[in-house]
Amino acid sequence: MKDIRQITTEALKKVKDSDALTLESIKAEYLGKDGVLTQILKSLSSYSIEDKKRIGSEANNAKSIIVAEIKNKKESLKKFLFNEKMRNEKFDYSESFYFPFSKGSFHPVIQMINDITAVFKSLGFSVAEGPEVETDWYNFEALNIPDSHPARDMQNTFYVEGMKALLRTHTSPGQIRAMEKHKPPIKVIVPGKVYRNEASDAMHFSTFHQVEGLAVDENITFVDLMTLLSDFVHKLFGSDTNIRFRPSHFQFTEPSAEVDMQCIFCKGKGRCRLCKSSSWIEILGCGMVHPNVLKAVHYDSRKYTGYAFGLGVERLTMFKYGIDDIRLFYENDLRFLKQF
Numbered sequence: 001m002k003d004i005r006q007i008t009t010e011a012l013k014k015v016k017d018s019d020a021l022t023l024e025s026i027k028a029e030y031l032g033k034d035g036v037l038t039q040i041l042k043s044l045s046s047y048s049i050e051d052k053k054r055i056g057s058e059a060n061n062a063k064s065i066i067v068a069e070i071k072n073k074k075e076s077l078k079k080f081l082f083n084e085k086m087r088n089e090k091f092d093y094s095e096s097f098y099f100p101f102s103k104g105s106f107h108p109v110i111q112m113i114n115d116i117t118a119v120f121k122s123l124g125f126s127v128a129e130g131p132e133v134e135t136d137w138y139n140f141e142a143l144n145i146p147d148s149h150p151a152r153d154m155q156n157t158f159y160v161e162g163m164k165a166l167l168r169t170h171t172s173p174g175q176i177r178a179m180e181k182h183k184p185p186i187k188v189i190v191p192g193k194v195y196r197n198e199a200s201d202a203m204h205f206s207t208f209h210q211v212e213g214l215a216v217d218e219n220i221t222f223v224d225l226m227t228l229l230s231d232f233v234h235k236l237f238g239s240d241t242n243i244r245f246r247p248s249h250f251q252f253t254e255p256s257a258e259v260d261m262q263c264i265f266c267k268g269k270g271r272c273r274l275c276k277s278s279s280w281i282e283i284l285g286c287g288m289v290h291p292n293v294l295k296a297v298h299y300d301s302r303k304y305t306g307y308a309f310g311l312g313v314e315r316l317t318m319f320k321y322g323i324d325d326i327r328l329f330y331e332n333d334l335r336f337l338k339q340f
């Protein structure tokens with residue numbers, strides 16, 4: 001009988017040098033029905049009890065070593081073949097194939113942001129972004145809302161514990177960041193998500209989207225702001241859409257106004273849950289940039305003037321599609337979302 005250790009060494013060497021085609025025959029040669037080790041195990045009955053035990057255990061041990069080695073070799077051959085395939089294969093990106101999921105679409109609010117952005121771009125505005133987690137300085141201080149000013153109560157939010165950081169309550173910090181980056185003349189919009197710690201109802205949600213707008217140059221007047229916003233609403237909703245400017249107050253603009261659109265649900269007739277029977281729904285806040293804000297970004301407030309506005313995207317989306325409850329946007333009900 002051949003020495004089992006020698007058989008094992010010989011088998012391991014063959015496995016090492018094998019390829020995918022020869023590996024199976026090596027397995028059969030040593031472990032198959034008539035394989036070398038199988039034969040040894042079959043012949044055990046002709047030995048003494050002592051030899052049976054020793055040879056049996058050596059042969060079984062050899063079998064396990066060879067089986068393990070064959071398994072490792074199979075794995076490494078598989079990897080090798082896969083890498084070879086990847087190296088040689090050219091992927092045809094134009095090839096069409098069956099994709100089991102239907103194509104998605106943009107959320108209606110995102111579609112609206114895209115439409116709004118397109119209108120402002122056509123009116124000469126560039127687009128900027130700002131962070132959703134803001135510092136107290138950008139969200140309040142630089143906007144002329146000092147610590148403990150009552151105006152802060154109007155926009156309660158979620159604070160980051162231990163830091164002077166918060167989830168921004170409006171996109172107005174985007175004005176400050178844009179002015180810090182660029183000298184006048186400047187004409188920019190800043191779309192994005194904002195957060196407020198307030199209860200939801202049909203027109204209010206704690207997370208919503210705004211688009212901020214800002215223009216600063218010499219000789220900009222309130223008339224420029226009114227013309228721009230009328231043009232914007234008419235481009236987005238059609239020239240027969242009625243809007244009105246209503247005097248208001250923001251710490252960062254002076255004078256300030258709010259713009260309302262005639263309620264499309266009751267068509268201005270009143271007796272409506274949405275506009276609370278007033279016939280109008282507020283869509284944005286605006287005004288002439290306060291000199292203190294210009295000073296905070298080191299603009300010369302004697303030379304430059306500017307206007308700013310911040311509009312609510314969900315409200316405009318509700319108008320566009322005739323949706324009467326803002327909460328529908330965020331319930332993730334596919335029956336609702338698939339309509340857009």
Ligand code: FA5
Binds near residue numbers: 170206252284
């Ligand atoms: C502001 O956020 C000001 N930063 C806007 C501004 C910018 C004024 C620049 C002057 C100059 P206000 O809180 O009114 O203002 O919000 C602006 C718009 O966001 C509202 O007209 C409304 O359309 C929308 N909005 C406000 N709160 C909510 C809410 N909880 N859910 C949905 N939309 C809201």
